[in-house]
Amino acid sequence: MPHPLRIGLAGLGNVGAGVVRLLADNADLVARRADRPVVVTAVSARDRNRNRNLDLAPYAWVDDATELAGRDDVDVVVELIGGSDGPALTLARRSIDAGKALVTANKAMLAHHGLDLAARAEARGTALRYEAAVAGGIPIIKALGEGMAANRIDRVYGLLNGTCNYILTRMESERLAFATVLAEAQAAGFAEADPSFDIDGIDTAHKLAILAALAFGSRIDFGSVATQGIRAIELADLDQAAALGFRIKLVGLAENLDGTLFQRVHPALVPLDHPLAAASGALNAVAAEGDFVGRLFFQGRGAGEGPTASAVVADLVDIARGVTTHPFGMPVAALTALPTADPASRRGRYYLRLTVADRPGVLAELTAALRDHGVSIESLVQRGQSASGDAMVVMITHVSAEVAVLASLAQMQGSDAVTGAPVMMHILDF
Amino acid sequence: MPHPLRIGLAGLGNVGAGVVRLLADNADLVARRADRPVVVTAVSARDRNRNRNLDLAPYAWVDDATELAGRDDVDVVVELIGGSDGPALTLARRSIDAGKALVTANKAMLAHHGLDLAARAEARGTALRYEAAVAGGIPIIKALGEGMAANRIDRVYGLLNGTCNYILTRMESERLAFATVLAEAQAAGFAEADPSFDIDGIDTAHKLAILAALAFGSRIDFGSVATQGIRAIELADLDQAAALGFRIKLVGLAENLDGTLFQRVHPALVPLDHPLAAASGALNAVAAEGDFVGRLFFQGRGAGEGPTASAVVADLVDIARGVTTHPFGMPVAALTALPTADPASRRGRYYLRLTVADRPGVLAELTAALRDHGVSIESLVQRGQSASGDAMVVMITHVSAEVAVLASLAQMQGSDAVTGAPVMMHILDF
Numbered sequence: 102m103p104h105p106l107r108i109g110l111a112g113l114g115n116v117g118a119g120v121v122r123l124l125a126d127n128a129d130l131v132a133r134r135a136d137r138p139v140v141v142t143a144v145s146a147r148d149r150n151r152n153r154n155l156d157l158a159p160y161a162w163v164d165d166a167t168e169l170a171g172r173d174d175v176d177v178v179v180e181l182i183g184g185s186d187g188p189a190l191t192l193a194r195r196s197i198d199a200g201k202a203l204v205t206a207n208k209a210m211l212a213h214h215g216l217d218l219a220a221r222a223e224a225r226g227t228a229l230r231y232e233a234a235v236a237g238g239i240p241i242i243k244a245l246g247e248g249m250a251a252n253r254i255d256r257v258y259g260l261l262n263g264t265c266n267y268i269l270t271r272m273e274s275e276r277l278a279f280a281t282v283l284a285e286a287q288a289a290g291f292a293e294a295d296p297s298f299d300i301d302g303i304d305t306a307h308k309l310a311i312l313a314a315l316a317f318g319s320r321i322d323f324g325s326v327a328t329q330g331i332r333a334i335e336l337a338d339l340d341q342a343a344a345l346g347f348r349i350k351l352v353g354l355a356e357n358l359d360g361t362l363f364q365r366v367h368p369a370l371v372p373l374d375h376p377l378a379a380a381s382g383a384l385n386a387v388a389a390e391g392d393f394v395g396r397l398f399f400q401g402r403g404a405g406e407g408p409t410a411s412a413v414v415a416d417l418v419d420i421a422r423g424v425t426t427h428p429f430g431m432p433v434a435a436l437t438a439l440p441t442a443d444p445a446s447r448r449g450r451y452y453l454r455l456t457v458a459d460r461p462g463v464l465a466e467l468t469a470a471l472r473d474h475g476v477s478i479e480s481l482v483q484r485g486q487s488a489s490g491d492a493m494v495v496m497i498t499h500v501s502a503e504v505a506v507l508a509s510l511a512q513m514q515g516s517d518a519v520t521g522a523p524v525m526m527h528i529l530d531f
Numbered sequence: 532m533p534h535p536l537r538i539g540l541a542g543l544g545n546v547g548a549g550v551v552r553l554l555a556d557n558a559d560l561v562a563r564r565a566d567r568p569v570v571v572t573a574v575s576a577r578d579r580n581r582n583r584n585l586d587l588a589p590y591a592w593v594d595d596a597t598e599l600a601g602r603d604d605v606d607v608v609v610e611l612i613g614g615s616d617g618p619a620l621t622l623a624r625r626s627i628d629a630g631k632a633l634v635t636a637n638k639a640m641l642a643h644h645g646l647d648l649a650a651r652a653e654a655r656g657t658a659l660r661y662e663a664a665v666a667g668g669i670p671i672i673k674a675l676g677e678g679m680a681a682n683r684i685d686r687v688y689g690l691l692n693g694t695c696n697y698i699l700t701r702m703e704s705e706r707l708a709f710a711t712v713l714a715e716a717q718a719a720g721f722a723e724a725d726p727s728f729d730i731d732g733i734d735t736a737h738k739l740a741i742l743a744a745l746a747f748g749s750r751i752d753f754g755s756v757a758t759q760g761i762r763a764i765e766l767a768d769l770d771q772a773a774a775l776g777f778r779i780k781l782v783g784l785a786e787n788l789d790g791t792l793f794q795r796v797h798p799a800l801v802p803l804d805h806p807l808a809a810a811s812g813a814l815n816a817v818a819a820e821g822d823f824v825g826r827l828f829f830q831g832r833g834a835g836e837g838p839t840a841s842a843v844v845a846d847l848v849d850i851a852r853g854v855t856t857h858p859f860g861m862p863v864a865a866l867t868a869l870p871t872a873d874p875a876s877r878r879g880r881y882y883l884r885l886t887v888a889d890r891p892g893v894l895a896e897l898t899a900a901l902r903d904h905g906v907s908i909e910s911l912v913q914r915g916q917s918a919s920g921d922a923m924v925v926m927i928t929h930v931s932a933e934v935a936v937l938a939s940l941a942q943m944q945g946s947d948a949v950t951g952a953p954v955m956m957h958i959l960d961f
Contacts, residue, residue, distance in 0.1 A: 123681055123823050133748060133861045134680045232678070238824035240678025248662070248670025250564045251553055251844030318563060376830060379809055393553050394668035394831065394841035400806060401827040411824035414681030426852050431563040 105138035106421040109169035111192055112181030113146035116206060116233070118153045119410030120179060131414065135421035139414070142174045170195035177202040177420055179413060185209035197221045197229065204416045206233035206409055212307035212323040215314070216436070219428035229428040230416035235308040236261055236385040238408025239401040240415065245315045245389060246430040252391025254316040256531070258354040259387035260380055261308040263403040264292050264299040265331050265351040270381045273339045273348070279332065301330035302366040305353040313355035313364055315430050316389060318437060325441040326364040333524060334368055338454060341495045342370050345480065348378040352529060356442070363442035369527045370452050376400070377529070447503040450479065450528040452495070455513060456521030459485060459492040463518040467494060470512040474505040491520055497528070535568035536851040539599035541622055542611030543576035546636060546663070548583045549840030550609060561844065565851035569844070572604045600625035607632040607850055609843060615639035627651045627659060634846045636663035636839055642737035642753040645744070646866070649858035659858040660846035665738040666691055666815040668838025669831040670845060675745045675819060676860035682821025684746040686961070688784040689817035690810055691738040693833040694722050694729040695761050695781040700811045703769045703778070709762065731760035732796035735783045743785035743794055745860050746819060748867060755871040756794040763954060764798055768884060771925045772800050775910065778808040782959060786872070793872035799957045800882050806830070807959070877933040880909065880958040882925070885943060886951030889915060889922040893948040897924060900942040904935040921950055927958070
């Protein structure tokens with residue numbers, strides 16, 4: 102058997118420990134598939150003595166993770182430190198520049214510095230791989246970059262954050278308020294103490310920017326992702342959506358619109374018969390549309406020790422097999438810089454929810470605002486809300502220009518009959 | 532730019548024509564992703580003059596497809612002739628033995644001769660790739676062989692035949708009999724004039740045997756696939772299944788059961804909240820369970836010109852990139868010969884439907900037969916059938932040994948109260 106592929110592992114949190122365990126548990130299988138053993142030789146983490154239920158004695162310990170880049174007994178550096186800059190980025194650059202392959206699960210780093218790292222890897226003729234950075238165990242990087250490589254892909258979208266999906270699923274199934282589920286998830290360790298990366302959509306935006314680049318052959322453009330999270334979602338929205346045949350999900354959506362790049366993270370109404378609607382709990386799901394293949398749909402666990410370790414080691418197996426394709430599916434120099442799409446050109450159906458004073462003439466005011474901007478209404482429901490005396494009005498528009506709906510909404514907000522902040526969500530009609 | 536990858540294409544049916552069209556339409560995109568142009572240089576088909584809406588003038592025409600194997604202007608032979616033996620097999624062997632890469636969509640050939648072809652490819656150090664052979668445009672070969680390579684996979688299953696899925700979906704949605712939908716599908720060209728490969732499950736069995744080998748690292752064993760098709764499914768079964776919360780699908784299921792190989796193609800009751808249940812019409816869908824990644828689910832179009840061409844060209848892009856991994860994910864010599872699982876060890880819940888004379892004591896007879904073999908009943912429905920005067924009895928068993936359910940069924944069939952052939956189906960409880 103040829104010489105082993107030797108791994109230097111930076112970061113021994115859940116995922117890092119999972120990688121060590123996987124390479125031990127499935128050592129024979131991985132060696133058969135990789136055509137040679139894949140072995141950890143050196144590890145680094147902040148705290149050597151933290152209990153991880155792992156015997157670290159077989160591995161060289163390195164206090165400063167960036168030193169992994171210079172070790173002669175390391176062929177591949179696996180970066181699981183996290184953070185867009187700082188030690189993760191230093192380690193990544195040094196490793197690649199030293200000619201070592203780099204495997205990372207760090208979506209924030211890739212969203213900000215992915216092109217720089219990929220160009221360095223191409224210049225050195227080494228591999229940069231990141232299957233674990235998006236959608237956990239789902240091999241979506243491989244599917245977009247290799248499996249769909251024959252296709253012009255103009256749309257990719259999905260549920261890329263397990264915490265948000267878990268919160269929305271529990272709100273719906275157990276009829277709980279957002280804040281209640283979030284607090285429970287934090288207590289149970291499913292959500293971070295500072296949950297804003299997840300629930301404000303930033304984590305989804307990082308992943309979306311990576312998928313868009315890979316799908317469209319375009320340069321990563323994290324800065325142009327319009328991002329809205331799930332804090333404003335109320336149980337009433339979930340109920341109204343369900344009554345109308347939809348389920349609310351935090352959707353990351355990227356489109357190549359006639360050579361412009363549309364990227365948005367937002368809560369959206371997904372029809373119940375769409376496969377995304379059925380991806381519940383902490384699952385991730387991705388749909389991608391190719392001009393020859395049509396729509397492909399992928400679903401699996403998006404986070405956690407096992408799925409993420411599975412993705413990291415899949416990259417290691419590819420590297421062991423000698424696969425060193427371009428990190429973004431084509432040379433960085435061949436990626437197109439797409440201008441940002443004009444959101445004003447967007448059309449679709451929209452969901453609107455308003456809290457209004459329960460008095461005569463209010464509905465006439467609301468519907469006039471829509472009429473004034475040429476927006477027609479597909480359905481409208483008004484319900485009294487016993488506690489406050491206010492009423493809730495929910496509307497679904499026909500397909501309309503988004504700017505027109507926004508203008509209507511602004512006009513409605515000028516009315517003193519509208520008492521709460523209105524909610525507007527997109528309907529996923531594809 | 533480096534020299535182009537030159538393709539010799541055998542077979543110009545829908546898929547072959549689709550490959551030619553894709554390589555023309557997406558030539559620039561494919562070249563960017565493959566790092567070099569991918570061009571067809573020579574083609575072969577039975578009838579040169581058939582109208583395909585293709586200009587064949589740019590390509591050398593070869594009357595005898597097997598001659599593609601010897602051409603100096605061909606790097607990769609794409610075999611789209613079909614058939615497990617005959618010219619397809621001759622072409623495949625000659626091409627590989629001549630050191631050319633082979634791409635094929637031929638599941639029958641692979642199910643019967645895949646190991647022989649893979650061993651030849653390994654001996655010559657060339658590529659044998661077959662993404663298009665299973666589940667059309669879904670990159671399931673790549674997902675199992677590469678994306679899930681870190682995992683011990685013990686179960687893979689799915690809907691692998693679009694014709695069967697289309698027939699079952701139309702029977703349910705339009706309340707039509709099997710024979711009616713089949714005849715319409717044949718008239719519309721969706722189903723073959725001789726539909727038995729599809730509706731008797733043989734096509735699914737070919738694909739399943741390939742997936743099992745790749746998933747389990749085992750030798751292809753098409754001969755041990757127990758195969759049952761959908762001819763016996765009646766509208767009454769679909770209705771009863773729906774009333775109980777299930778949808779009937781033709782499922783190919785392979786499991787590694789403690790080192791034995793279980794492979795079965797059969798109509799099964801899929802719970803409505805299982806993602807397989809939502810894959811309707813001509814869609815294909817595959818679920819695979821890995822020890823670290825958990826269950827991954829893939830869905831997409833399983834046949835047709837576009838999806839199949841997409842899969843063929845994905846293989847060509849990999850070959851253009853220099854990827855020549857083992858066809859079955861590890862060397863053929865490393866694949867395990869798993870003994871066939873004993874079906875008698877199978878346990879599960881089962882659906883039974885019987886047509887019985889509507890007279891006192893019949894239910895007592897049926898339930899006694901189950902009791903005599905230790906099978907307990909989870910639910911039972913009896914309905915009178917006005918036309919014949921007979922009654923229909925539908926039962927769902929608790930988890931039981933399959934042999935016990937079969938023995939009960941045999942005992943019931945001995946009763947003169949049972950007037951029609953009973954139907955027994957598995958319930959997919961995972």
